[in-house]
Amino acid sequence: MRIGTRASPLARAQTHQAVEHLAQIVPGLLVEIVDIETSADRWTGDLSLLGGKGNFTKEIDRALVHGRIDLAVHSMKDVPGDVPLPEGTEFAAYLPRGDVHDVVLSRDGRCLPDLPQGAKVGTSSVRRRAQLSLRRPDLRVERIRGGIDTRIKKLDSGDYDAILLARTGLQRIGLDDRITEVLPTTWADGDTLAIVPAVGAAVIGMQARTADEPVMRLLKEIDDSDTARYVTAERTMLRMLQGHCNSPIAGHAHTASDGRLSLFGMVFNEDGSRWARSREWGPADDPASLGERVAGDLLRKGARRLITATRK
Template sequence: MKQKLVIGTRGSKLALWQAQHIAACLRERYPEIAIELKHMVTTGDRILDVPLAKIGGKGLFTKELEVAMLSGEIDLAVHSLKDMPTELPEGLVLAAVTDRVDPGDALISPQYKTLDNLPAHARVGTSSLRRKAQLLNVRPDLTIVDLRGNLDTRLKKLTTEKLDAILLAVAGLRRLGWDEHITQILPQDICLPAVGQGALAIEAREDDPETLALLAFLNHEPTRQATLAERTFLAEVEGGCQIPIGVYGEIKATGQLSLQAVIMSPDGQEAVHDAIDGSPADASLLGHTLAVRMLDNGGREILAKLFAGEM
């Protein structure tokens, strides 16, 4: 058995919490193995003055960690699943997907509390085109302000940038014990989450079966199946941070996998919604089928306009 496992992590408070959480799980399971954390800086951490959509979206927070994994510098990396590209570099695999925390989006507005109470032309901060489009779909009067930085930085900008509200992932706030900042969790009929939002992904080398075996207990199969459907949907639509797409998969009490999604124009004025149900064993097929159906029913036209620069 291995004597040591090195976990690669970004340096933000949330990334460190996530890595330390997985490290604690590993130490409890394998007290005889030394678990170390190695801090790394990613492209997404370095470039904070440009909207995510303009610097490439997916992979911004994972690439440097993946290079370190492939070189053997680290054994595994812990990511927010929503930050991971749908295609991993050759030689790397998803060793585990953890049980999902609340996948929703939180509105933080100390003064107005809820989306309905925001005044006309209120200034709302978010770095996500997905959140922006879905918000403008129901409140086209709002002024959306780009908001970058770690969670604590974005919370401070609520005051320093004189914003009326900001949007953040519920899961990140809860992991850091910052629930008190949440004034409303947006219902999914207003804002569908990002692919994989709320789940952690453990990435490791494909040619390291011993590490893969050690990590297997961290996998939560219902979450893995649901997020596989989401990731397949995204891969088929060829979306990323630069495309307004919301998608959410869930294993219902009936045992069926329910997948719902939306493709939107950035201004929120054009939208294609749809949903599909089926066996969790067919997760990938369900994601593919729903994506093709939505592209055929207007999604392709929305994306074509977006890529042509008409939106």
């Protein structure tokens, strides 16, 4: 089986997780991991100028459609919500969701509230930048690109006082010992800095050709049903909002204590000074309807104006 993936250490670590799950169903499965360099991997500038998140996936999609690989492994937060999947392909399996928290890595061990005015914080995410600016508008938040190891080197060399990353990515490549602070995912009060996760955060998705029945059947056996529901709710919301790569949109679905599905969604303007938020609950067996309701509520609260204002 030929599995296509981006060539970064994190992407390869995620692919090895996928291989482990497949091997539990088919012991001794012969696998060839095919590294594919994407346009976004080669681009060092602002991703929105390149055309958005689709540049993380389009070369891999092409290899899948043309039969050069049998399945593709993606980080779901990098799969755009405004670009349809290539005809004849679908996500047939999601691995169990990892830790969705965003974290701080600082050069001197200080947490975000303790950073001095004007400290330079690196992040490539408009979602993180907007939420950070809401609580600490005095910080200099600047774009940082590259793999996790590259970003940490820039931190250690003094280019930044702190950087924001996804906790699950650090865990997957064994660098979680560098974490200074784990940020809450829920706005508990007006003073605590929290960062609501990205749509699809900490989820590894596996995409295949729908006509390839043996691969599709195999993937269905490893699909995590809870994670599939979360992704469906979040990505339905994202699709209805028509968010683009420069939209600060956050969304997090989880199973509530009563067994129902909960979805919390937020849309920000670029500096975090204005936002719309919504939270709804629904039956676990209908995540798409939940995503539609949250998106509809956000749109009624002005999300379209916020999203339109962030287009460049």
